[in-house]
Amino acid sequence: MKPGALTPQDAMARAVAFFEHLEPAHLAALDLIYAPDARFKDPFNEVQGLRAIGAVFEHMFATLDAPHFVVTGRVLQGSTCFLTWDFCFQMRRFKRGQQQVVRGASQLVFDEAGRIALHRDYWDAAEELYEKLPLLGGLMRWLKRRARS
Template identity: 90%
Template sequence: MKPSVLSPPDAMARAVAFFEHLEPAHLAALDLIYAPNATFKDPFNEVQGLRAIGGVFEHMFATLDAPHFVVTGRVLQGRACFLTWDFCFRMRRFRRGQDQVIRGASQLVFDEQGRITLHRDYWDAAEELYEKLPLLRPLMRWLKRQARS
């Protein structure tokens, strides 16, 4: 039986809904969102395949409190999509109980079934994360000053 074809606008809407409502129980249905050999890349990971992509999300849920995405913008061209988002969470080890936000963007490419074949996240790890960590904050500020001079 041939898999159903999902239009790019519908694929984008499904991806946005998936990310905005993501919770650990949804990882069992990752094959509805991602193609079997999909590639995922962000500042910390570069993985391929459903199991590895699921591992990235599992790690997110295991190490952060209340992680969730809020999609703030979307652009679609053919089967390629670009989303801007806020990733909201609370750290478990530092600044406990304080809400944190990382602002970033994702490039997604869909196959004919509307599954993601490429997922690449773009965000500034130095500004959005390292500068918030107590041990790295002074070093990051010093590096910024050095880069400006």
């Protein structure tokens, strides 16, 4: 481990604190959490680099009200961490004022300095998001019923 580098346990604790207290002002310090060439992937995005990762978070703040993460579990093995979480938010365009929750998990791989080099989010976009949308939600629920029968 390099001098001044975080242990994997400390890197995980820092990442959890970052996600649970994330707000737009914190995006200026993204380089403290993510490596310069970090990769990020979720069901809608696949980007690399601090600027692109910052844009994903900026979009989240621009399109949702009161978005925040609640980490519900964590596992660390070597430099790889898995977090389970609830992503809580309110939609701006419909169901205004109604709390929404998306449940998911993240794989984080830390570099030698304890920064996130890989961030991969896993969540079911169909169940956790599409089913909550007007029009598309009805179709998704119908498809789910058809698949079960």
